[in-house]
Amino acid sequence: MYHIECIECRRKYQADEVIYTCTCGGLLEVVYDYSNIHLTKKDLSGPLSVWKYRALLPVGREPVTLKEGGTPLYRADRIAESVGLREVYVKHEGMNPTGSFKDRGMTVGVTKALELGMKTVACASTGNTSASLAVYGAKAGVPAVVLLPSGKVALGKLAQALMHGAKVLSIRGNFDDALKLVRDLCDREGFYLLNSVNPYRLEGQKTIAFEIADQLGWEAPDRVVLPVGNAGNITAIYKGFKELKRLGIINSVPKMTGIQAEGASPVAQAIKNNTEAITPEARPETVATAIRIGNPVNAVKALIAIRESGGTAETVSDEEIIKAQQELASLEGIGVEPASASSIAGLRKLVEMGIIEKDERVVCVTTGHLLKDSEHVLAVCPKPIEIDATIEAVRKAVFSDQP
Numbered sequence: 001m002y003h004i005e006c007i008e009c010r011r012k013y014q015a016d017e018v019i020y021t022c023t024c025g026g027l028l029e030v031v032y033d034y035s036n037i038h039l040t041k042k043d044l045s046g047p048l049s050v051w052k053y054r055a056l057l058p059v060g061r062e063p064v065t066l067k068e069g070g071t072p073l074y075r076a077d078r079i080a081e082s083v084g085l086r087e088v089y090v091k092h093e094g095m096n097p098t099g100s101f102k103d104r105g106m107t108v109g110v111t112k113a114l115e116l117g118m119k120t121v122a123c124a125s126t127g128n129t130s131a132s133l134a135v136y137g138a139k140a141g142v143p144a145v146v147l148l149p150s151g152k153v154a155l156g157k158l159a160q161a162l163m164h165g166a167k168v169l170s171i172r173g174n175f176d177d178a179l180k181l182v183r184d185l186c187d188r189e190g191f192y193l194l195n196s197v198n199p200y201r202l203e204g205q206k207t208i209a210f211e212i213a214d215q216l217g218w219e220a221p222d223r224v225v226l227p228v229g230n231a232g233n234i235t236a237i238y239k240g241f242k243e244l245k246r247l248g249i250i251n252s253v254p255k256m257t258g259i260q261a262e263g264a265s266p267v268a269q270a271i272k273n274n275t276e277a278i279t280p281e282a283r284p285e286t287v288a289t290a291i292r293i294g295n296p297v298n299a300v301k302a303l304i305a306i307r308e309s310g311g312t313a314e315t316v317s318d319e320e321i322i323k324a325q326q327e328l329a330s331l332e333g334i335g336v337e338p339a340s341a342s343s344i345a346g347l348r349k350l351v352e353m354g355i356i357e358k359d360e361r362v363v364c365v366t367t368g369h370l371l372k373d374s375e376h377v378l379a380v381c382p383k384p385i386e387i388d389a390t391i392e393a394v395r396k397a398v399f400s401d402q403p
């Protein structure tokens with residue numbers, strides 16, 4: 001059994017109420033009757049998938065699923081050596097069905113939409129959420145409406161939203177504007193809002209924590225490093241680890257470490273300045289368009305996750321992001337989009353600053369696949385070398401100094 005509860009005033013709501021924030025304005029979370037959940041490591045054996053952890057998911061019907069989760073946890077020894085750590089892992093969420101971690105949230109969120117009898121699903125998005133919603137909406141046979149910041153969504157993501165049949169609206173404004181609009185639209189039209197302010201969606205995303213612990217033999221790492229945009233994922237993963245600890249399946253919770261781009265860093269600034277709340281950024285800007293967000297809706301939860309777990313938050317420049325993306329690609333064979341590379345850039349910076357210690361066991365979450373943003377790749381990598389179709393020309397080019 002479970003219900004929805006406000007994280008501020010602790011007001012409780014029934015599980016079937018369609019509500020996204022408390023009447024007091026606070027964010028909501030799903031709370032289970034943990035005393036009635038008796039889970040052991042043995043119950044959780046078997047192949048990885050989001051729905052393997054069903055006992056800790058708030059759904060009572062057949063899921064709308066495309067086999068999400070079960071993403072690889074790679075040991076990244078060459079990255080570890082390059083940044084000066086002993087044990088680094090990469091949890092590559094780009095290996096989900098639509099190429100990002102959003103699928104974990106959408107399989108639960110869209111299933112919930114059906115359970116609640118909702119007729120249309122909607123979201124604002126920097127790209128990945130819209131791609132995932134379009135796909136799960138298609139699978140469920142429910143129309144999807146997505147609001148995107150015009151000109152700022154990577155083409156791969158836009159292509160997915162279009163091909164899978166969402167109604168795609170390109171807003172003359174940024175993500176924060178789009179989110180405000182879609183919340184208003186959902187209130188007026190009774191559409192089901194599937195941004196990360198929806199507590200059910202975050203329940204799916206917490207399975208990243210379950211899988212990391214599972215893949216490490218039911219141990220928590222010392223630290224999890226991940227990009228922060230609207231700040232849902234860091235709170236979801238933290239909740240996942242806390243639940244495992246509460247159920248006695250793991251003994252500790254990792255230090256939650258959020259990385260933001262310099263031009264879109266309200267959460268990192270609040271941590272650095274030790275302020276209680278964030279100061280929104282009116283004009284966020286970064287090459288990592290997925291996290292180009294100035295007013296993260298889950299900021300309050302994210303600050304709690306970071307502070308309670310003894311973690312931190314840091315900013316990285318666009319140059320550092322691009323360098324980390326190239327490094328991960330060439331040293332480990334892991335292709336990620338710019339936002340995801342910020343976790344590696346942040347790892348390097350925090351090791352250099354002496355905040356991450358040499359013997360920590362660190363997991364970096366890479367949230368989206370390289371192919372999401374191939375335009376960016378073409379902008380930062382050397383061009384293909386065009387030559388005549390002769391063996392002389394091929395040999396000359398192969399042995400030339402040109403990259």
Ligand code: F0G
Nearest residue numbers: 125126128129229230231232233367368
């Ligand atoms: N990485 C990628 C690839 C993302 O697409 C996002 C968010 C994040 C990290 C940050 O996660 O918002 O939970 O802190 N993308 C959203 C979207 C905003 O619309 O696709 P967060």
